[in-house]
Amino acid sequence: MDIGSAKPEVTGFHDKPTGAIQYVVADRVTKRCAIIDPVLDFDEKSGAVSTANADALLDFVRAEGLSVEWILDTHPHADHFSAAQYLKQRTAAPTAIGERIVEVQKLWKAIYNWPDFPADGSQWERLFGDGEVFRVGTLPARVLFSPGHTLASITYVIGDAAFVHDTLFMPDSGTARTDFPGGSAARLWHSIQGILALPEDTRVFVGHDYQPGGRQALWESTVAAQKADNIHLAAARGEAEFVALREARDRTLPMPRLILHALQVNMNGGRLPEPEANGRRYLKFPLDGL
Numbered sequence: 181m182d183i184g185s186a187k188p189e190v191t192g193f194h195d196k197p198t199g200a201i202q203y204v205v206a207d208r209v210t211k212r213c214a215i216i217d218p219v220l221d222f223d224e225k226s227g228a229v230s231t232a233n234a235d236a237l238l239d240f241v242r243a244e245g246l247s248v249e250w251i252l253d254t255h256p257h258a259d260h261f262s263a264a265q266y267l268k269q270r271t272a273a274p275t276a277i278g279e280r281i282v283e284v285q286k287l288w289k290a291i292y293n294w295p296d297f298p299a300d301g302s303q304w305e306r307l308f309g310d311g312e313v314f315r316v317g318t319l320p321a322r323v324l325f326s327p328g329h330t331l332a333s334i335t336y337v338i339g340d341a342a343f344v345h346d347t348l349f350m351p352d353s354g355t356a357r358t359d360f361p362g363g364s365a366a367r368l369w370h371s372i373q374g375i376l377a378l379p380e381d382t383r384v385f386v387g388h389d390y391q392p393g394g395r396q397a398l399w400e401s402t403v404a405a406q407k408a409d410n411i412h413l414a415a416a417r418g419e420a421e422f423v424a425l426r427e428a429r430d431r432t433l434p435m436p437r438l439i440l441h442a443l444q445v446n447m448n449g450g451r452l453p454e455p456e457a458n459g460r461r462y463l464k465f466p467l468d469g470l
Contacts, residue, residue: 185339185340186318186319186320186338186339186340187339187340187341188205188206188207188316188319188338188339188340188341189205189206189207189208190203190204190205190206190341190383190385190400191203191204191206191240192385192399192400193233193236193237193240194389194397194399195219195233195260196397198219198259198260198388198438199259199388199389199390199391199397200217200219200257200259200260200387200388201217201385201386201387201388201389201397201399202215202216202217202218202219202233202237203215203216203217203343203385204216204237204240204241204244204246205316205319205338205341205343206244206246206316206317207316207317207318207319209317209318210317210318211244211245211246211247211317212246212247212248212249212316212317213241213246213247213248213249213316213317214248214249214250214251214252214316214321214336214338215237215241215248215250215251215252215267215273216252216253216254216336216343217252217253217254217257217262217343217345217387218233218234218237218251218262218263218264218266218267219233219234219260219261219262219263220233220234220260220261220262220263220266220445220450221233221261222260222261222438222441222442224437224438224441229261229452231263231266233263234263234266234267237263237267238267238270238271247271248267248271248273249273249316249317250273250274250275250276250314250316251264251267251268251271251273251274251275251276252275252276252277252336252343253275253276253277253304253446253450254277254278254333254334254335254336254343254345254346254387255277255278255284255329255330255332255333255334255345255346256277256281256284256288256330256332256443256446256447257442257446258330258360258436258438258439258442258443258446259388259436259437259438259439259442260438260442261438261441261442261445261446261450261452262445262446262449262450263450264304264449264450265449265450265451266450274304274305274306275303275304275305275306275449275450276304276305276306276307276308277301277304277307277308277332277334277449278307278308278309278323278325278332278333278334279301279307279308279309280325280327280331280332280334281301281304281307281332281447282299282300282301282307283331283332283362284330284331284332284362284447285297285299285300285301285447286299287331287361287362288361288443288444288447289447291361291443291466291469292443292444292464292466292469293466294444294464297448303447303448303449303451304449308323308334309323309325310323310324310325310334311323311324311325316338319338319339320338320339321336321337321338321339322336322337323335323336323337324336324337324342324371324374324375325371326344326345326347326371326372326374326375327364327367327368327371328347328356328358328363328364328365328366328367328368328369328370328371328372329345329346329347329356329357329358329360329363329368330346330360330362330363331362331363333345333346333347333371335347335371335374335375337378337382340379340381340382340383341382341383341385342375342378342382342383342384342385342403343385343387344375344384344385344386344387345386345387346386346387346388347368347371347372347375348372348375348384348386348406348410349386349388349389349390350386350389350398350399350401351401351405351406351408351409351410351411352392352409352411353389353390353392353411354410354411354412354413355368355372355410355412355413355426356368357426357429357430357433358426358427358430359427359430359431359433360439361470365422365423365426365427365430366419366423368426369419369422369423369426370419372413375403375406376403376406376407378403379403380402380403380404380407381402381403381404382402382403383400383401383402384400384401384402384403384405384406385399385400386399386400386401412425412426435470439470440463440465440466440469440470441463444463444464445463
């Protein structure tokens, strides 16, 4: 089956505190599905961890009579914890991410001074390479390496749907920042060109929506709409102007509120730190690390 001729059923779940979109991507023929970029809830003021978002995904899967075939992360997130490990424990589905996660692990292992951390990607069952193919039920799927926001970012093209994580936002919001450790505006430009080379009717599902102007949350566009209306692409005539625009904007942005909380969890496949002798878990913060 040609990848673009298959049409998965896509349901998005918007987490308002982080602006993150989580997805259930279903093959109605086999009743199999993939969960993409699930959120584990965390309140930094109290240190409380909860599973409301992930449980809502599981409730939806059960209500629709689906079985989870994959738990997929597009990249190690900087603004929320991944619920991949929690969902794996409850579904037995394999977890997966792009193979360049090892580069992110090595970078952040040094930032956190975590010498015994295994920076080898072994925290996931599958590490996808660029161009690798797999299936969700009968739906053909392909991986596009799309770095720039992070070293490890990938896009999942499942049927006619592309899950572009934090590469493109909705057209009225532009593109993703590139000022995290390992980020690159030039790499982001080339990744965007790869996504825009997909058929124009490809459905584009974004990783975040911050509701500019107070509008309702949105997360689906098309390649054609991104080409025509994306505000950052429209403002730049080519790579050099885009890089200048992107880097200038990034200099005005504060770091995400949870970046130092989240990366130590997410580069470990969504696993929280192990309990210490008193039974409590502790996060680690590098002062002046960023």
